[in-house]
Each structure stands twice: as C-alpha cells, then as structure tokens.
Amino acid sequence: MARGTNLEQTREFNRRVVLDVLRRTPYASRTEIAQRTRLSLSAVSSLVDTLVRDGWVAPLGRRATARGQPPIDFALADRGAFGVGVALDRDHAAATLVDLSGRVLGERHTTLDDPSTAEATACVADLAHALLQELPPTDRRRVTGLGVGVPGIVDGLGRVLRMVRLPAWEGHDLVEAFGRATGLATVVTNDAIAAAVGESSYGAARAADTFFYVLFALGLGSSLVMQGHPYRGLWGVTGRLGHIPVDSSGPICAACGGRGCLSLYASVEALADRLRARGAVPDGSLARQLAAIATRFAAGEPVVDAWIDDAARALARGLVVLENLLDPDAFVFDGRMPREVLSALVRRTEERYLAERRTPTGERRLRLLVGERGRNAVAFGAATVPLYTATAADLALLP
Ligand SMILES: [Zn+2]
Incomplete structure (x- = not known):
C-alpha cells in the first residue's frame, strides 16, 4: 500500500536516506551522498551537519586525491549508537554488543536446555546486562535497543506464531517479556532475518x-x-x-x-x-x-x-x-x-x-x-536490528 509523508516526516526520512548510504558503504563525501540519494547538495550538507552535531556521523578528513580540492569523507560514527543482540535457540544463547560502525564491543555465550520463556527471559536480561556494563554511562544513553533472533515465526509485534523447536513458546509475547526485563526497546525477529540484516549492513553482502x-x-x-x-x-x-x-x-x-x-x-x-x-x-x-x-x-x-x-x-x-x-x-x-x-x-x-x-x-x-560471522551470525545480526531500525530509509520505520 502506498504511504505518504508529512513535512516533518520528510526531513526524518531524508536524514535516514543519508544514514542508509553510510550504513552500506565504508565512507562517502557529500557530493557522493547527493549523487546516490538524488538529494540536492545543499540539502545533504545541512543533513550531514546535523548528523555530525548529533554524533551519528563523523568526518574522516580530506581524501588524498591527485588534484583539485579533495572532498571530506564522512562515515557512521563509531560510538554514535549501540545495539545489543541476543540469539536464542533450544540449546544455546549468544549475545553481542555492536556499535554504529559495526564493531563488536563484547560477546557472551551460554548453554540452554529446552528453556521456558521465563528462563529465556532471565537469560536475555543477564546477557544484556553483562554487555551494557562494558559501556561507560555516557555511551549507555546511546543504546538504541535490543534485538533478539529466534528460530521460529514471530509476528510484527513479537508474538510467537510457530516455534517447532520450542513449541511451549507459541503464543507468548516475547517483546513485552524481554523489553520489561531489560528496560530496552526490543525487536524480536526470525533468526535468519536478523542475521541477514547484519550481513547487509556490515558484512559480506554490504x-x-x-x-x-x-x-x-x-x-x-x-x-x-x-x-x-x-x-x-x-x-x-x-x-x-x-x-x-x-x-x-x-x-x-x-x-x-x-x-x-x-x-x-x-x-x-x-x-x-x-x-x-x-x-x-x-x-x-x-x-x-x-x-x-x-x-x-x-x-x-x-x-x-x-x-x-x-x-x-x-x-x-x-x-x-x-x-x-x-x-x-x-x-x-x-x-x-x-x-x-x-x-x-x-x-x-x-x-x-x-x-x-x-x-x-x-x-x-x-x-x-x-x-563473516560464523556461530555469532544471529547475535551480531540481532544487535544490528535496532541500529537498522533507527537508521534505515524505510517509510514503515518512521516514527
Ligand atoms: Zn519440511
């Protein structure tokens, strides 16, 4: 279905269009961003200035070129935002803390044995808490949320529709449970979707x-x-x-x-x-x-x-x-x-x-x-899901 935008949403959408370019490339100049997004150079310059001021984007300095005035390159700021990701399965949980540039700042693994949703919730809370402790308090304010990847079918609101390996989870609202236990904005998705978001943003398929x-x-x-x-x-x-x-x-x-x-x-x-x-x-x-x-x-x-x-x-x-x-x-x-x-x-x-x-x-x-991620593919991808949600140029994600 077609969806329109209001004026204030248009600016937010264009902000995301710029972030989206930088999410999927190591760096770009204002001119390159304008070419790729078809926004005017003045609109890109204004958006980039705001993103730099707000800490989402960092200037990398002037590119070394042979002649003329070399352009300044921009990239997503390392510590501009953080995402916590957890991968859950019947036998195992893995957790990863990722920053906006895709760097892994911490990882945890733990074994599970056919956990109930209550046990899984306690596990998610422990893992997320342990990873957040690795951030100084000023950075903790820039955590955009928690992503959780699960081996099953989850509806858009986080309710489990089907989970062959953990049938007792079916019908449970995992977003509500994990969000309450961690205090973080939570997205729960199918594990393969989470892993693919990580590869698309920062991996082999960038x-x-x-x-x-x-x-x-x-x-x-x-x-x-x-x-x-x-x-x-x-x-x-x-x-x-x-x-x-x-x-x-x-x-x-x-x-x-x-x-x-x-x-x-x-x-x-x-x-x-x-x-x-x-x-x-x-x-x-x-x-x-x-x-x-x-x-x-x-x-x-x-x-x-x-x-x-x-x-x-x-x-x-x-x-x-x-x-x-x-x-x-x-x-x-x-x-x-x-x-x-x-x-x-x-x-x-x-x-x-x-x-x-x-x-x-x-x-x-x-x-x-x-x-590129091996056994951490789902946890890494899950950590990038809240970063994706905060930066992707997708009308459905606009506030
Ligand atoms: Zn089959």
Missing part, C-alpha cells in the same frame, strides 16, 4: 542490493534482503528454504508434513545425525558434536565428505528454484556449521549446480558467499 541468506542454525533457515531492506513476508519469515522439497521419495518432514525437505539433507542436525549414526561423534550437546565434526573434517573423515556430497546435491536443487525465481545479487551462507565444512559445502554446491546447468546469463559461476 554491496549487494538483493541477496538470499541461508542460515545453518540447528535447522536450515533463510531470508531475503531486497534493495537493502529485509523482506518480511506475510508471516514474518521469508524463504523457508529448509522446506523446499528436493527428494520426492525422501522421508516425511516432522516440521511441515512434506516429503524430502531440504533441511533433512543439508542442515547441522542432518550432519550430526549422520555422524552419530556411524558413531563418529559423541552423544551430548550439539556444541560438542560440532567441535568433533570440525576435527573429523580436518582429519579427512570420509563420512563428513560423503555428507557434504549429498548435502551439496540437495542444496543445489534448492538453489535452482531460488536463482530462477529471484535472480539475487548473491547467496550468503553462514551460521553454526563449522566454517571449513561450510566453505567446502558451498564450493561443492556450486560445482554440483554448474555440472547440471548454467546460470541465466550462461556464466560459469554462481554468486555464493560465506558470511
């Missing part, structure tokens, strides 16, 4: 306008960033990649009822199950199993290699659908899968894809990237 994000959490999550903004979809979860059918004679998926879903082949759980069945990893926590998997892979364990082959075949089938539907600038893969295994899986997926078909332009290369 230059990509539209990309598809594939998250190896316990299962296989995904999300879509379109023209710099996360696409929420009707249910707040886009591209349930893990439930694309890739094998019509495969087993029934307990989560969705379909047959031969991709997550049954290409996910952290699928890998751990395969190795456990062969006695190649210990019982116990998934974190221990992941560490064992990384060791096995480094030692050239053929069971891991055979799994990568099968998973790559399944993943390539899923990517065919997405490539043909969306034609994104890139696919980004990240999450809790050990990095070496993930890199090998991504390489083999590309080989598998290209062995059977060409890309739309006939190029012999897919645009597959491995993200």
Whole structure:
C-alpha cells in the first residue's frame, strides 16, 4: 500500500536516506551522498551537519586525491549508537554488543536446555546486562535497543506464531517479556532475518542490493534482503528454504508434513545425525558434536565428505528454484556449521549446480558467499536490528 509523508516526516526520512548510504558503504563525501540519494547538495550538507552535531556521523578528513580540492569523507560514527543482540535457540544463547560502525564491543555465550520463556527471559536480561556494563554511562544513553533472533515465526509485534523447536513458546509475547526485563526497546525477529540484516549492513553482502541468506542454525533457515531492506513476508519469515522439497521419495518432514525437505539433507542436525549414526561423534550437546565434526573434517573423515556430497546435491536443487525465481545479487551462507565444512559445502554446491546447468546469463559461476560471522551470525545480526531500525530509509520505520 502506498504511504505518504508529512513535512516533518520528510526531513526524518531524508536524514535516514543519508544514514542508509553510510550504513552500506565504508565512507562517502557529500557530493557522493547527493549523487546516490538524488538529494540536492545543499540539502545533504545541512543533513550531514546535523548528523555530525548529533554524533551519528563523523568526518574522516580530506581524501588524498591527485588534484583539485579533495572532498571530506564522512562515515557512521563509531560510538554514535549501540545495539545489543541476543540469539536464542533450544540449546544455546549468544549475545553481542555492536556499535554504529559495526564493531563488536563484547560477546557472551551460554548453554540452554529446552528453556521456558521465563528462563529465556532471565537469560536475555543477564546477557544484556553483562554487555551494557562494558559501556561507560555516557555511551549507555546511546543504546538504541535490543534485538533478539529466534528460530521460529514471530509476528510484527513479537508474538510467537510457530516455534517447532520450542513449541511451549507459541503464543507468548516475547517483546513485552524481554523489553520489561531489560528496560530496552526490543525487536524480536526470525533468526535468519536478523542475521541477514547484519550481513547487509556490515558484512559480506554490504554491496549487494538483493541477496538470499541461508542460515545453518540447528535447522536450515533463510531470508531475503531486497534493495537493502529485509523482506518480511506475510508471516514474518521469508524463504523457508529448509522446506523446499528436493527428494520426492525422501522421508516425511516432522516440521511441515512434506516429503524430502531440504533441511533433512543439508542442515547441522542432518550432519550430526549422520555422524552419530556411524558413531563418529559423541552423544551430548550439539556444541560438542560440532567441535568433533570440525576435527573429523580436518582429519579427512570420509563420512563428513560423503555428507557434504549429498548435502551439496540437495542444496543445489534448492538453489535452482531460488536463482530462477529471484535472480539475487548473491547467496550468503553462514551460521553454526563449522566454517571449513561450510566453505567446502558451498564450493561443492556450486560445482554440483554448474555440472547440471548454467546460470541465466550462461556464466560459469554462481554468486555464493560465506558470511563473516560464523556461530555469532544471529547475535551480531540481532544487535544490528535496532541500529537498522533507527537508521534505515524505510517509510514503515518512521516514527
Ligand atoms: Zn519440511
């Protein structure tokens, strides 16, 4: 639906347009910002002056150029704002404190065991409190909020609609619970959406306008960033990649009822199950199993290699659908899968894809990237969600 703006909203929107450019580039001059935003140079200069005065943007000094008057570059100010992020799953919580320039100022990890919402709330409050202690009081006033990434479907207000791994959470209002426990403005989103916001703002996909994000959490999550903004979809979860059918004679998926879903082949759980069945990893926590998997892979364990082959075949089938539907600038893969295994899986997926078909332009290369955050992908992304909410040029986010 089209939405108009009033005069005061127009100035706020244009302020965000400038911040949005700087969020997605390391630095830019006033002239470059004007060119990219199609605002007049005088409007950009006025907006940049205000942003510098308010501490959101910092001048970097004059660029070294060969001739003429070199332009002054501007960037998001390191300590202009801060975001706290928490990733929650059935077995694990991770938390990150990030500043406006994308620097990680603190990280925490803790184990969970099928937590109730009350236990999760206490955990979120403890982690957020511990990270905030790392900021001097003057900086604490510039914390824009708390982002929490969860492995399920959350409506726009933060109520859990569906959470297969933590079904007792369904129907709970997590925004209210986490916000009250921490005193922070809180956004709760699907974990793959949170992780993609982090990659879009500060990561491997910063230059990509539209990309598809594939998250190896316990299962296989995904999300879509379109023209710099996360696409929420009707249910707040886009591209349930893990439930694309890739094998019509495969087993029934307990989560969705379909047959031969991709997550049954290409996910952290699928890998751990395969190795456990062969006695190649210990019982116990998934974190221990992941560490064992990384060791096995480094030692050239053929069971891991055979799994990568099968998973790559399944993943390539899923990517065919997405490539043909969306034609994104890139696919980004990240999450809790050990990095070496993930890199090998991504390489083999590309080989598998290209062995059977060409890309739309006939190029012999897919645009597959491995993200920069690994097991901190969701916590980092969640911390960038309140920063995104405060700076993104999206009419829906205007106050
Ligand atoms: Zn399924």
